[in-house]
Amino acid sequence: MPGLLYVPSMLVVGLSLGAMVVYIVLRWVSHDPATGTSAASLSNHALWVGIIGWVASSLQGAMNLGIIPANPAVAPYPRATEAIVLALAWPVLGCLAVHAVGQLSYPGPQQARRRTVLSVRRIRDFLPRRLALVTGGIFVATGALIAVVAMLPGFDAVPAVAVNDGAVPLILGGRDGRIPGLELAAWLGAALVVLAGGTVLVLLLIAGRRQLEALDAADNATLRSIAMNRLLRTVATIAAGLGVIAGNFATHPDPAAVSTGWVNPAGLAGMAVLLVMFCWRPPTLAASLLGPDNRPVEGLRSGQHPAARLLSSLGPLHAAAAGLPLVVGAFVLSGPAAETFDLGWAVFATVAAVASSAVLAAGELVLQHNYGDAGVPRSQPRRTVGPAMLTTAVLALVAFLLALAITAVGQNSLGGAADWLPIAGLAAAGAAASLPVALLARFRRSVPKGPDAALRAVTVHRAVRTLSSLLAASTAALLLTQTPAWATVFTAAEAGAPFGFYGGEWWPASVAGGVFVAAAIVIAIVPVRLPYRGFVRPTPQPAA
């Protein structure tokens, strides 16, 4: 019962605190220093609502819901209400809360002259119909899959057995079981219903939110459609994720059966939904100075030096390279390394960082080859990294070193293997990959008649950003995969099992790990702004 009482209070406190932080961030994003709000700042606001909502929607912690592990030390309470509610409620309620806060955080009118339209705004006036139909279809398919799961029986897990046959003890591996299907279906069904109901409520909020004075009536309507697009895409992926959990459960083999192989087709469908939703672009605001992504057009302006255009084009490539581990990770996370110790996350982050750094280094080499001139002295930027990015990098480093020390102490107390060492090694390898980028940015040939110093500053800024993101991700890996060590350090052993500690999971470390994952993503996508604007030289004006 204490657990049951504890869940709602933690959810309420956690969601309230999270909502407050998101509100402050979104108000800051929507603020334009010059005019209070502008089409560009409001567009940025809508984009960040989508990004934060997407980050909050991860069902990663719930993927093995309903599975009873063969080793009870991993998760002895797979049916604990608290664990299930937290695993499902955070992504469902978190995503909906972020989108709701997004609508409530738009600033009110500030000017003396205020305009509006005398019309009743309904959801159907702004709803992207095709996307809504597809999302509805995904909800229905997931509901059907959950209904099928409700009819499936549960299996008991088969624990591992140690056989002493002669000198060498032989350990026969156990096999996972699962809880009764009806029990899991009740949880998943409830999550799906809450998600569907919450989506309708947030759609109502989007349709009803106040008119924004920085936009005309048409762009106000378009911004509502943009918000609905981002909400529907996110909830569609969550609904598909619930279907993946159901599919994972349904295809799990009976421990008594001979065959141990299993494939989850819902997992493939979930990946397809993720890709489709990732590519489903929102409509575009007609306001001036906004490009096709509703972002201010910058960088690729006419009259810009070709070297600057090359560096500008590296931005998307740099981001795509960071996605490489999505391919590698599919093997690493399920591979033998993951079974030995949870290295998957750290490998994921390191591969992303190394790939990103490789793109940056290649970009510098191409710059040197195409535009470099050994005869021209190098010009170095006065300040390579802005104070905000430098502070972020230092904080990320301190957090990582602290996490490393705490994990080492905890594992030492437990007397287990030093699993923090490989994670530290991977982080060091990722960090080492950024060294050539910094050296190339410092010592490559100069670009004559071009913004040489600013080009170097942009590359260094990107390298530091990648490094900071890697450190945050590595901290998250330590928190998410080494929870017993954290629990040992932060809880009194004599008091018995620490509060919130279930076998391999200790929720404060998991929550902190989630925060660091979000921080790593946010750091990785912070656009290059200050040094970039500086190097665009004004086009010479013809003499009057």
Next chain:
Amino acid sequence: MTAGLSIDLRSAVPPFEQIRAQIAALISAGALEPGANLPTVRRLAADLGIAAGTVARAYRELEHAGLVETGRRKGTTVAASLPSGASPGGAGVEVEQAADRLIAAARSAHLDDAAVLELFRARLSRTSD
């Protein structure tokens, strides 16, 4: 039909009166047809960044004038049968076009909105004398 509404907080005319007058004018001109739904008090107040009571007062006065009706289920709508003098008809369109011409002439003469309104009020009071 989508009708616009604007208020000026610097104006000497109170906001509720600006709202009331504009909605009454839109109904008279036929821009808001009988049975058309008006936004809720809270929504209009949020759009304009003013207190809900201000909009509620404007709606109440329009209701007393017989221009709008408020029902529990349908919210606030333009009255199905308008009092004499408020009916749109063909004359409403004509007045609307005349107003458009006035605005165009004021713009070409570089008059701001406040000046146009003052001019219009002065002409109206002279006509009613």
